Amino acid sequence: MAISDVKEYTHLTTEEVDQLGRELDALRAEVEESRGADDAAYINRIITIQRRLAVAGRITLFASRWRPAWVAGAAMLGVAKILENMEIGHNVMHGQWDWMNDPEIHSSTWEWDTAQPAEQWKHSHNYVHHQFTNVLGHDNDIGYGILRMAHEQRWHPANLGQPVYNALLATLFQWGVALHDLDLEAIRKREKDPKVLAKQLAQIKRKISRQIGKDYVFFPLLTAATGPANVVPTITANATANLARNLWSYMIIFCGHFPDGALHFTEEELEDETRAEWYLRQMLGSANFEGGRLLHVMSGQLGYQIEHHLFPDLPSNRYAQMSVRVRELAAKYDIPYTTGPLHRQYGQALRTIMKLSLPNRFTATDQPAQPGQATADTQVERGRRTDAERPTRSAQTGDWYSRSSSGGSSRGSSGGAS
């Protein structure tokens, strides 16, 4: 069974699916050709704003024993961390800015301000999530191995704790993400290659020690210079900034594929999938949210999740304009285009988390019926696929680079001719 057998597009002939693919390819080519000085100026401006905010926040915290300074410092730092993770780090690592040929803003060298090493992120996200988006048993981002997010996932009594796990995941999001590429289940079953595991753990250990050292040791100690009473408030302010970033990125990311209307797929739909069908799956498996320009910048343009999944490596500042065309195409081919205000989209994701903590017999699905596709009767086993079990990868989701020789060297240490 191919993806075109799914109800939402059984009305499309193979030719029409191919035509849609060609139209999306044309849109892609159009943007690729028109990338230029304005786009380069955009990312450079965002990076400058983000770094200035971070500096301003850190400096303000030298007076953090004074409550207003604590609030201002934590807020600036929180916003800086959100910008860095969402609009800069995530998008740079997709290769959205590689076309500038600037080694300082390149997917192969970027390291971001969060616990997960960039290299592991590029594997778990660029490859596994973007290529196998919403395919049950393949896309590890469906619940991150912690939450049951689809009726087709087999229920387990442990799922009763979902409301609690969800709150913990939101609070500790960066640490959850840090462990995401390890595949804890494979480790538990002793199926993980010990060499790979050792390397990944070394990378994580190094990254975490630097992250914790910066936020909870060195900066707090430095603020003692303006009075020892600043040390503890700086620690709490930094923790607050990290928490704000965790909650925000958790919420934005859960709006990407879990609102009602974003479909799940099964392995069968991957079979012989053409490029046009991959496009279709991305459109049907993703959900946008609406909002102002600032909201979109603060969420790394992931309010245009559909456009991001169609064109993961095109510059994020173009998604807004592309969304107009993508919506027109969705209307033309009579394909759903899921969107709504942020609170509604997150509300739906949250409702699914709560509902699916119970076995299917207690709940009704909020998803549109999908005959011929994964049904509530389809049961997908837990556990992950290894890369060897996956189809070959697609070209445009953003590369992932293994810097095996350096054991995860920081970009700082490759500092040119110093």
Add this chain to the structure above:
Amino acid sequence: MAVIDRLAWARTAGARLTTPLHPDDYLSLVNPLWTARELRGRIERVVPETEDAATVVIRPGWGWRYDHKPGQYVGIGIQVEGKFHWRSYSVSSPPRRDGRTIAITVRAMPEGFLSQHLVDGLEPGTIVRLALPAGEFVLPDPPPARMLMLVGGSGITPVMSMLRTLDRRGTMPDVVVHYSSTSEERMIFRDEVCALADRHDGLTLHRRHTDDEGVLDLADLDTIVPDWRERETWACGPAPMLDAVEEHWERAGLDDSLHLERFSLKLDGDGGEGGTLRFQNSGRSIEVDGATTVLEAGEQAGVGMPYGCRVGICHTCTLTLVSGTVRDLRTGDEYDDTHDSVQTCVTVPVGDCTLAI
């Protein structure tokens, strides 16, 4: 050294605060030249030399070393329409340890959009990327007693750096400069070269305007510079001129005393055997012949290959070899160690290879 050690320590310590970024990433917000992450320079001024040539004076930022050898070139990366493009140009200024700036002299080529941009479109204050000086076309120190410079067109720039150095050090030996240009107006550094010839008895200048006089027939060297065989020779100019010079000197059995500077990359090494090139992390692969560089092959395969000067200078394109052997086309050297860093723009695969990208 103690100061440098302390600086290095301060940077390492600073990096604990700025991680995952580098302190320079923040310092460059204050002054764009305060970073050694990538070598940078600021355009100070663009001085017109002739109708279509200009000298670009650049103030390099942190990490630059002013001790280039006279005759070497530098890589320069300019952002045009958002994208960095790299080219190499000979430094025309003499090396000075107390220097603050370097100068390159560029002629706008009809189809060379970057040289055109450098000559016409570069505003003072523009920040460019730089690659450290490189090249073997250099003036020895001390210079040989008798020298011959065969120059065509903008090939004058490295020679100018040598002449200025000899002038500044007051060590001008017996030098003959034969300088060809299409016309007098297009002759870069015309006045300065003449002034140098007037000032130094040892410096003899022959000028030739090829629009009127035609190009130099090397057989005429016997009359123009009768002792050319006894002179160590530097030749820089367009490719046909250099080919002719090379052949002439080879025939005279004098290739050891000839130094050539080509503006384009000449890959002398044997090609590889070709094979299947695999790109480990992107999972892509491509069959290539032994003449296609790893960089070109990667680009053909649709891999987002990093690249810089594309002539083996700037090391921007360096990737880690996972398995197999590659050959450096410039030297014929082979690299086959896992974890070897290879410059993809000047290497070709010898059999099947895998690269970490």
